[in-house]
Amino acid sequence: MADALRGGDSLRVLVVEHEADAGLGLIGERLQAADVDVHVVGPDARSDVPTSASGFDGVVVLGGTPGPLEDERAPWLGPTRELMRSTLDAGIPLLGVCLGAQLLAVVAGGHVAEAARGGEVGLSAVRMTDAAASDPLLHDLPDDLRTLQWHFLEVRELPSGSVSLCTSERCSNQAFRVGESAWGLQFHLEATTRTAVDWTATGTADLATVGLTADQVVSDVHAAEDDLRATWSVVADRWIDVVRESARAQERAAPRS
8 A cells, every 4th residue: 555655756754643633734734745655554544553664764653642651552552662663773754743752752762751740731832942953853943932732741751862952831851853863742733723623622621631621722723823834834844854865865875786
């Protein structure tokens, strides 16, 4: 099936989708605009998660409600961790979002636990660290950064040797890079108003925990959507550029027959 999706010399990206209502969103729009072949795997996609990214130029692991080690609840998490391990080993560009970031942290030797200052839900501000100034994805972004959050776990300890790129008032490790080409983003750069509508419809208990209403969250995201798209589309496009350059480097290094 994956081979059938390849069109000429297009990039090929593998996407692990844990739940149907936590899809690619804005990232998917940017992948489509760049004419990238996308292959989605996961339970709702009815496609098993492979344990290797062989044949793909990049990997995206999206968010979801399980914790990164809740294999009994989500049996595909074991294969997902193996996939991410092999992706790191191969130096294939990797982007982990929310649960995907937590999985990346665990795979690379970090630690994930309940959020020390309580969960984050709804639109909130994040700020870049000094290290972000030279990061391929997060450099030169606007000072007023907001994004949709929806998590009650956090990366408490970053993997050894990783680089902290972004933080917030309630969560120290909002973004980090492992090696040269693997990023974990706790926040949802892919989220749009549609995302907020979907998640608030099923997240009544989460909203009550943080004292918010569905209308508040949806209204906040809708009012900020133009800015969210302008900022996070740039980051998604930069990741696609990393994938493209990595694929070119692999092609240059391949032995000629």
